[in-house]
Amino acid sequence: MSLNLQKQRGMIGKMMLLIVLMILTMAMSMRTYADESASSGVYASQSLGNVLFFNTSTNPHFTTVQETYAAQAVEEAKQKQQATPLSGQTVSIDGRQATPLGRFKLTGYCPCARCSEGYGTRTATGARATAGRTVAVDPRVIPYGTHLLINGHEYVAEDCGGGVRGAHIDVFYNTHAEARNILAYADVYVLP
Numbered sequence: 001m002s003l004n005l006q007k008q009r010g011m012i013g014k015m016m017l018l019i020v021l022m023i024l025t026m027a028m029s030m031r032t033y034a035d036e037s038a039s040s041g042v043y044a045s046q047s048l049g050n051v052l053f054f055n056t057s058t059n060p061h062f063t064t065v066q067e068t069y070a071a072q073a074v075e076e077a078k079q080k081q082q083a084t085p086l087s088g089q090t091v092s093i094d095g096r097q098a099t100p101l102g103r104f105k106l107t108g109y110c111p112c113a114r115c116s117e118g119y120g121t122r123t124a125t126g127a128r129a130t131a132g133r134t135v136a137v138d139p140r141v142i143p144y145g146t147h148l149l150i151n152g153h154e155y156v157a158e159d160c161g162g163g164v165r166g167a168h169i170d171v172f173y174n175t176h177a178e179a180r181n182i183l184a185y186a187d188v189y190v191l192p
Contacts, residue, residue, distance in 0.1 A: 001041055091189070098149050098189035101142070105168045106150070108179030109136065109161065115179055123159035129172045136161040136170035142190075149189040 002168050090097050109115040111129065120127040123136075123143050135148065136159035142148070146157045150169065171187065173179040 008100075070095045072167040093149060093189060094152065094190065096149070098191055100168060101148075101188045102134055103192055104150075104188045106182060106184045107163075107168070107170050108173050108181040108182030109170045110173050110176045115176065117162060125158045127156075127158045129159060131172055131174045134158045136164050136172070138165050138168065141166060141168075147191040149191050151186050154191060 090099050091112055092098075112123045116129075123129050123134060124139075127134070132153070133156055133158055135150075135155040137144075137146075137157040139157075142157050144157050148155045148157060148169075150171075155171065159170075159172070164170050171179075172184060173182070
């Protein structure tokens with residue numbers, strides 16, 4: 001029986017070696033493949049060290065974590081560039097002087113738990129959110145209390161949101177039905 005056990009151990013060892021060689025061969029061939037299509041490759045993780053990844057998705061819109069972060073960084077840079085006020089330029093809109101901020105993405109939110117992250121009508125500034133007045137902004141781009149002109153209507157920057165970054169403004173609505181139907185881009189102006 002000990003001869004059988006030795007044969008089994010020897011076979012297991014050979015199989016393990018074969019598996020390791022297959023993995024190493026795949027990893028070596030992946031470097032060229034990763035350069036061509038980024039569907040597999042190696043990236044550095046702070047907690048795990050070098051991580052080998054494979055994209056087995058057939059979805060053409062699938063992106064790797066690195067591609068997602070790179071796309072977010074590019075988008076944030078574009079938003080910052082768009083959100084930079086045009087120095088000293090003022091325009092007259094309906095007889096009111098306004099300073100253009102740039103083109104912003106507009107979305108909507110309401111007091112429901114899903115939209116307001118559980119805060120309801122409480123805002124970051126302590127004011128109660130009011131439809132037709134309150135907007136959530138990135139306070140690094142637009143300071144709280146700033147009066148904004150968006151599509152001919154005056155709003156006040158009174159809130160911030162988890163998803164509001166850069167050139168993005170979230171307009172407060174009373175109901176979820178109203179809020180979820182908003183996705184647009186508009187020129188935004190600062191009122192004195």
